[in-house]
Amino acid sequence: MGKSEVVPMPIQRQDSLYAVYKGAYNTMVHTVEEDQEEDYLDIPENMQLFTNQVAGHTNDGKSYGMIKHNGTILKPITKQKCGEREVQFYEEINGATDKTRAELREFVPKYYGKVAIPIKGNNIDCIVLEDLTKHYKEPCVMDIKIGRRTWDPTATYEKIMNEEMKYQDCKRDMAFCIPGFQVYKIFNNQLCKFDKNYGKTLNKETVTQALKTFLNAESACCRSLIVQFLASLWRIQMWARKQRYYQFFSSSLLLVYDARRLREFLKADVKPKFKLHRSTSLYRPLSLAVLNNEHEKISTGFSGQLTNQGPILRTPTSPTKLKQFNDFVQSNNNTNNVWQKSIRTLKRTHSFQNDYDKEMQNKKQDYTYILDELCTEQKSELWATVKMIDFAHAFPAEHHEIDKNYLDGIDNLIRLFEEFLVESE
Numbered sequence: 001m002g003k004s005e006v007v008p009m010p011i012q013r014q015d016s017l018y019a020v021y022k023g024a025y026n027t028m029v030h031t032v033e034e035d036q037e038e039d040y041l042d043i044p045e046n047m048q049l050f051t052n053q054v055a056g057h058t059n060d061g062k063s064y065g066m067i068k069h070n071g072t073i074l075k076p077i078t079k080q081k082c083g084e085r086e087v088q089f090y091e092e093i094n095g096a097t098d099k100t101r102a103e104l105r106e107f108v109p110k111y112y113g114k115v116a117i118p119i120k121g122n123n124i125d126c127i128v129l130e131d132l133t134k135h136y137k138e139p140c141v142m143d144i145k146i147g148r149r150t151w152d153p154t155a156t157y158e159k160i161m162n163e164e165m166k167y168q169d170c171k172r173d174m175a176f177c178i179p180g181f182q183v184y185k186i187f188n189n190q191l192c193k194f195d196k197n198y199g200k201t202l203n204k205e206t207v208t209q210a211l212k213t214f215l216n217a218e219s220a221c222c223r224s225l226i227v228q229f230l231a232s233l234w235r236i237q238m239w240a241r242k243q244r245y246y247q248f249f250s251s252s253l254l255l256v257y258d259a260r261r262l263r264e265f266l267k268a269d270v271k272p273k274f275k276l277h278r279s280t281s282l283y284r285p286l287s288l289a290v291l292n293n294e295h296e297k298i299s300t301g302f303s304g305q306l307t308n309q310g311p312i313l314r315t316p317t318s319p320t321k322l323k324q325f326n327d328f329v330q331s332n333n334n335t336n337n338v339w340q341k342s343i344r345t346l347k348r349t350h351s352f353q354n355d356y357d358k359e360m361q362n363k364k365q366d367y368t369y370i371l372d373e374l375c376t377e378q379k380s381e382l383w384a385t386v387k388m389i390d391f392a393h394a395f396p397a398e399h400h401e402i403d404k405n406y407l408d409g410i411d412n413l414i415r416l417f418e419e420f421l422v423e424s425e
């Protein structure tokens, strides 16, 4: 990625850390200075460059990057055919009345039509989409391009060759690749960006590490986060297993979560107090407790049971379990109250460790969180999601077949996340 902007973190604002990883993970290149000039783009005053973009076309002279405007993003159309295809795709599904395509609307960003805006003095058509990062304070974003084949039926020989040369190992073994991601690291408040050069080095072994880096899971996976992602992924998978309308080439899944909420979650150091015991069922029961604990009550629809056919998506219906669960939630309910959190913070006495600055920093961070929570009209229960994006190469399914190329990638990605889920038990 070439674009960058120093994103203010709640603390340590003066020395906010920002790093870009190009190629090897260990090669950290500071590009803030050198990128500043590139970051300038002549666009209307009420619009900004979209700094949470992690992959795709950028302002490189031939194309433009995403633009941010009023809770939406504008995707400039620089390749006419690709733009038309993407617009047609969104308009088709927005007008669809059949169940399968209507359902697809839930899995993609909201579409608000097309708009022409002046960019560098030229009138450029843009696709207007919901900004999937807009509710997140510290958006961690990963673009995962799905499918072994990333060229469409109209591709030239040269295009096919170009595509086949890229992300070879990862595409061959995993049926997906990672053209870019950004993550706010929990342990040092650093925003790290990983570009396509890093993505191109990945293989079936190292891709797991890349996902863990993205998930802030170097030491342990946060179960709540994994479940939120899996809840979205499983629904997309179920849809892809049955749909026979489309073939997606070079389309991505965008994984987005809020590192702020993850930090709060980990800070609360929530230990599961309510645990479902393993039963002697055919299934492999995974505890619901840590998914729905005192800190976050998340309705993912995940029953806690994985089967060979996939997850059982429902909540437990056993009256005893429900009562146990409700009692648990009731007894811990007040810890969710932001005012009580605030009072607790105010009551905190002076540090005994002579570490006054650190204490102050923590306090500031707490207050920032509390203020943000109070200012947010409605705090969403969920703080991670997956959406399908980039339909520049969406084609009608040949012979109404299942899009195996797409489904393979989804299946493999889910398998990795399910392994993380088991690890987090």
Ligand SMILES: Nc1ncnc2c1ncn2[C@@H]1O[C@H](COP(=O)(O)OP(=O)(O)OP(=O)(O)O)[C@@H](O)[C@H]1O
Pocket: 052, 053, 054, 055, 056, 057, 066, 073, 075, 109, 129, 130, 131, 132, 133, 141, 143, 250, 252, 254, 389, 390, 391, 392
């Ligand atoms: N609705 C959205 N909300 C937030 N970010 C988005 C959204 N859509 C796209 N992005 C960001 O923009 C990037 C590029 O998006 P997209 O893949 O649609 O563009 P592209 O230029 O067609 O990409 P490619 O070069 O892979 O064809 C994504 O990786 C993501 O970071």
Ligand SMILES: O=P(O)(O)O[C@@H]1[C@H](O)[C@H](O)[C@@H](OP(=O)(O)O)[C@H](OP(=O)(O)O)[C@H]1O
Pocket: 079, 082, 166, 179, 196, 250, 392, 393
């Ligand atoms: O991952 P990389 O190395 O950036 O490769 C790009 C990626 O495959 C894009 O999907 C593609 O845009 P399209 O989907 O629009 O074809 C672009 O083609 P381009 O260079 O012709 O724009 C490639 O360069």
